[in-house]
Amino acid sequence: MNRHSLRLRLVAGGIVAILMALAIAGGALVLVFERHVSRTLAQDLEVHLKQLLAGIDVDPEGKLVLTSTPVDPRFADPLSGLYWQVGDDRGQLLRSRSLWDSAMKLPADRLGPGETHQHETDGPGGQRVLVAERAVRFSGGGKPVVVRLAVAEDLARVSEASTAFAKDLSIALVVLGCVLAFATWIQVGVGLRPLVALRRGVADIRAGRTRHLPSAVPSEVHPLVEEVNALIDAQESEIERSRGRAADLAHGLKTPLAALAADASRLRERGERDIARDIESVGEAMGRHVDRELARARVRRRARSGPSASTLVEPLVLSLISTLSRTPDGARVRFENLVADGLRVPFDRTDLAEVLGNLMENAARHAAECVRITTDGSGPSLAVEDDGAGVDAAQVSRVLERGGRLDERGGAAGLGLAIVQDVLDAYGWSLELSRSEFGGMKAAIRPRSALVEKPSRGAGKNVVPFPTTARQA
Incomplete structure (x- = not known):
């Protein structure tokens, strides 16, 4: 298959389109998956935040009291990637063991009662974390106390999940691409099959087995078939006229050649043997040419009809x-x-x-x-x-x-x-x-x-x- 092949161009174009579509689809799927994991992470933080809120209280003296902690064991593992922190407007601060000796720097944010905000910020150990925070108003010692609760998780989980998903997806896309490329090859072959039939039809015409291309072809190719058949008819008519004229010319030369042979015989009788021999030689050569043209016209007329x-x-x-x-x-x-x-x-x-x-x-x-x-x-x-x-x-x-x-x-x-x-x-x-x-x-x-x-x-x-x-x- 050379580079001018129509099949090669169609298959190459189809494969390029498939690769572009798979690349766009792969990128979009990874992005959708990453957003899905981020939403799942945010929902998990909401659950941890509610558990933390259920275990926090303020005693009569206004001190923060933690009656229970979230159940996830990662909160007790230092720098595990899952953290909680509770602080009030008086400077009190409670935090999970996973924060060890550090504290989360929360952005300045005005939280309305019962509102939950989410932020991306820097966490302990240079981690990039997603923070879910909420402000709650308590009454301690006869005075209102505003408590700010925050739960954070390392975003590396999202990145790792997206990378693993992208690897698995790439294998699936490669297999799908191979299947689609093979399907494209078959589709192009089926689509070009009418052209193969036309090539065979032209070969049959050249071999004399038929005179016209078959008309039972797809509608897209039918105008071409009609034009080729019309061209064949026109060329056959013109060739027939040309061969008829050649045959007429050859037949017309027969009589002059016969007369020339008679003249050569009379010259021989008069003793002009050399001249007669030359004339007979020329006449014989001309007769051979005439016979050849007559034979060619006759044979090719029969060969066209098969x-x-x-x-x-x-x-x-x-x-x-x-x-x-x-x-x-x-x-x-x-x-x-x-x-x-x-x-x-x-x-x-x-x-x-x-x-x-x-x-x-x-x-x-x-x-x-x-x-x-x-x-x-x-x-x-x-x-x-x-x-x-x-x-x-x-x-x-x-x-x-x-x-x-x-x-x-x-x-x-x-x-x-x-x-x-x-x-x-x-x-x-x-x-x-x-x-x-x-x-x-x-x-x-x-x-x-x-x-x-x-x-x-x-x-x-x-x-x-x-x-x-x-x-x-």
């Missing part, structure tokens, strides 16, 4: 041998038809004749004595071999590298191989050129999917070798 025909190979090879045997090159060689009985290949008969005819004609032109047509290995693969001089490895490599541009080699054979390559490309087949085990060249055609398979060596076991003289030639 090649569904199949042809029985052996009868076609016999027909081609019969035709080529009447040509000068075909008359001097021997043709051997070793194609397996009943072999069919997914080609239109005319197109297969174009392929095998060009390969057999080329082999007859370069053969010494024999041309052999065989089933090459397993599957619907064919090979045409000759016992001529063949081609060396460097030439084969150079030819194969050019692929569909074999016509750049020049000459009639080059154009014949170019026509073969055009037809094979339209049907999804490939042409392989190599040195035959009989000394000449071997031209094999097979489906492209078969190129990854290891060639079978059993095909040549029953083949009768060429004579020694033929191989040496």
Whole structure:
């Protein structure tokens, strides 16, 4: 998955959004928890304050008397973090053992009767404490006495609880983030599935299995499908018109070429053999080009509609041998038809004749004595071999590298191989050129999917070798 991937962008954006949401949610949850602990702490101080108030009194002489203390044992543990303190307006002060030898410095505050105030202040040992205080009026010795009661607790409890909660919460948020990231990946995959279907549809169009994209797509993608289908229709119409014009042009050149060949024959009869030979050579090259364009127009029109025909190979090879045997090159060689009985290949008969005819004609032109047509290995693969001089490895490599541009080699054979390559490309087949085990060249055609398979060596076991003289030639 590269950095331009739409899936990667959507997943990355989703993960960033998840991380931001989890970070905000985590911070908010810690803050809410801290406030909850603070409220719980304040409620506990209220309880301690009521217990302290229930145990305080003033004797007839006006002295503070503590009849009972709060029950929490931390009040008796020095610097435990939980403290109480009672003082009056006459300077009397009572305090818990936890304060040891110190006293809490309460802020100046006017307390109404029965009111409870809470403050954060510095406590003993540098602790930061939360103080709950209350003022109560007593009567001692006939005089009113105002008593100030205070209970405090170290705020470190809140900090420790918040830290522990944050650690536990972070683990839960990490697990939740992983689950949400995985869910985002699945969601993006499900959301992009229509695009996968469109890609397959385009591949089917290119392979000729269908002509339009399927219309059963989500509404968000449907306008794109309609535009692509309309574009395909427009391009097919334009291509059809262009190929029709090319075919018309090629057919229009047939008559002038025939007239040119007739003129060359008359010149030959008059003794102008060199000029006639030059004109015939040019006419033959032009005819080859015309034949190639006609074959390309015909083959691609069939390939667009999907090649569904199949042809029985052996009868076609016999027909081609019969035709080529009447040509000068075909008359001097021997043709051997070793194609397996009943072999069919997914080609239109005319197109297969174009392929095998060009390969057999080329082999007859370069053969010494024999041309052999065989089933090459397993599957619907064919090979045409000759016992001529063949081609060396460097030439084969150079030819194969050019692929569909074999016509750049020049000459009639080059154009014949170019026509073969055009037809094979339209049907999804490939042409392989190599040195035959009989000394000449071997031209094999097979489906492209078969190129990854290891060639079978059993095909040549029953083949009768060429004579020694033929191989040496």
